[in-house]
Amino acid sequence: MRALIAVCLFALSATAAEPVRKPAAQSHECVFRDTGGCDLTVTDIVTETGCVVDGYYYNIHRIFLDAGRTYQARLRGDFVPELGITRPDLDTFIVQAVGPAGGTAVATFTAEVSGYHEFHVGANTKNTLGAYQFSLVCDATPPTCTTTPTEACLLNGRFRVSVAFVNQFANPPAPGNFLAGKLRDIPDNPDLAIFGITNAALIEVVVRIQDTRPFGFNRFDVYYGGLTDLEYTVTVTDTIRGVTKTYRNPPGTVGGGVDRTTFTAN
Secondary structure, three states, rough: OOOEEEEEEOOOOOOOOOOOOOOOOOOOOOEEEEEEEEEEEEEEEEOOEEEEHHHHHEEEEEEEOOOEEEEEEEEEEOOEEEEEEOOOOOOOOOOOEEOOOOOEEEEEEEOOOEEEEEEEEEEOOOOOOOOEEEEEEEEEOOOOOOOOOOOOEEEEOOOEEEEEEEEEEOOOEEEEOOOOOOOOOOOOOEEEEEEOOOOOOOOEEEEEEEEEEHHOOEEEEEEEEEEOOOOEEEEEEEEEOEEEEEEEEOOOOEEEEEEEEEEOOO
């Protein structure tokens, strides 16, 4: 394993690439990598001797962040990269991001408190090892949304939405990204994105973002649902606040969900 600035062993409640929550405490110790500070780039390898939960292998980079600063973390790997950011005092991720196979997962966010943060890096698929490059930029500019074949911009471009999938019926399982579009790109329905495999109009997944401020709340609600039992991961980014969240539909499941807590209006 590549030596970094310092390596410490801690007993921890850790996570694999599973979105939303960190799993229960592990029965073994896991390696923290004290990686350094701003504007770093680290090349490392996810191996069987690192961290593992439920078949997901990953590494943890521990970095001190300052409250109020905006950071952009990037993870490029020889796999479907997934990046989760949390703190030792939390049992949930603050920000998550998933990239395409062999591509880059990007998470831009503003630190709410000063202190050490844990960057969980690894593959979005089980039993996957490989090399990766992890980087962190300080004082980053929150991204703006530009529509692409695989990304939709909602609520006047404030939110970027994409959906990655893994076809578990292929041998070996085949990852990819759904094509993105709008159901009706007109003023009375500007916030509903549609996703399909070969054409966005051949709908497999829908994502709706509701601005609740007209109803007296200070938040945006995210609704998502699928017409498929493929494994897929929805990634939503608030380009104003620099907050990203992912939502995973497990393989073999037809369902969806709603998030009313992650995205505040200001």
